[in-house]
Amino acid sequence: MKxxxxxxxxxxxxxxxxxxxxxxxxxxGKLANLQExxxxxxxxxxxxxxxxxxxxxxxxxxxxxxxxxxxLASLRLNAALVWTVILFFTFTVCTGQAWLRGLHIACGCLxxxxxxxxxGSEMAGVxxxxxxxxxxxxxxAAAAVYLLRRQLTSKPLPDxxxxxxxxxxx
Numbered sequence: 001m002k003x004x005x006x007x008x009x010x011x012x013x014x015x016x017x018x019x020x021x022x023x024x025x026x027x028x029g030k031l032a033n034l035q036e037x038x039x040x041x042x043x044x045x046x047x048x049x050x051x052x053x054x055x056x057x058x059x060x061x062x063x064x065x066x067x068x069x070x071x072l073a074s075l076r077l078n079a080a081l082v083w084t085v086i087l088f089f090t091f092t093v094c095t096g097q098a099w100l101r102g103l104h105i106a107c108g109c110l111x112x113x114x115x116x117x118x119x120g121s122e123m124a125g126v127x128x129x130x131x132x133x134x135x136x137x138x139x140x141a142a143a144a145v146y147l148l149r150r151q152l153t154s155k156p157l158p159d160x161x162x163x164x165x166x167x168x169x170x
Contacts, residue, residue: 012150015143016071019084022140023068026110030061037061043105044098063087081148088141095134107133 030037038057046053063083070080095107106128117124126132 012147015147016074016077019140019144019147020068020071022110023064023071023084023087025068027061027065027068029110030057031065034058034061040106043103044094045101045103046094046097077151078148081144081151084144085141085148088137088144091137092134092141095130095137098130099134103130105130109133109136 034057038054041053041057042050064087067080067083067087070076071084091109098105107130110127117127
């Protein structure tokens with residue numbers, strides 16, 4: 001018996017992995033310092049009770065982590081994609097309102113230290129700005145909507161891992 005592994009890569013797989021990696025990256029940075037993340041959410045000056053914002057700061061990273069892992073593992077894709085769309089549209093609204101109001105705050109989305117970008121650097125200033133975060137969230141929301149539509153139509157995403165084993169007998 002001979003087992004061959006084929007690598008199936010297409011646009012849906014690339015987008016699914018991109019969204020999954022972004023969500024896991026965002027979650028890990030927030031979970032590493034929940035107090036700092038809470039302070040960043042407060043900086044958005046949303047008209048919400050402090051207790052609600054505190055709950056969001058605790059629960060949101062876990063939802064991001066779960067969705068990211070489900071997307072990477074290609075499990076429960078419908079649920080993961082629905083939640084991913086909700087997350088990225090929420091991020092788009094929050095960063096958009098902060099940008100329109102002229103708030104000069106760090107978005108709190110990603111821990112750039114994980115990729116070697118130091119806080120306070122010029123690159124970090126651009127990548128953490130609410131304007132850039134808004135555009136990034138909008139693009140990621142569009143990618144999530146595209147994947148969800150593909151998943152719900154006749155052209156579904158692969159339901160298994162992107163590595164597919166085939167058995168060939170001689």
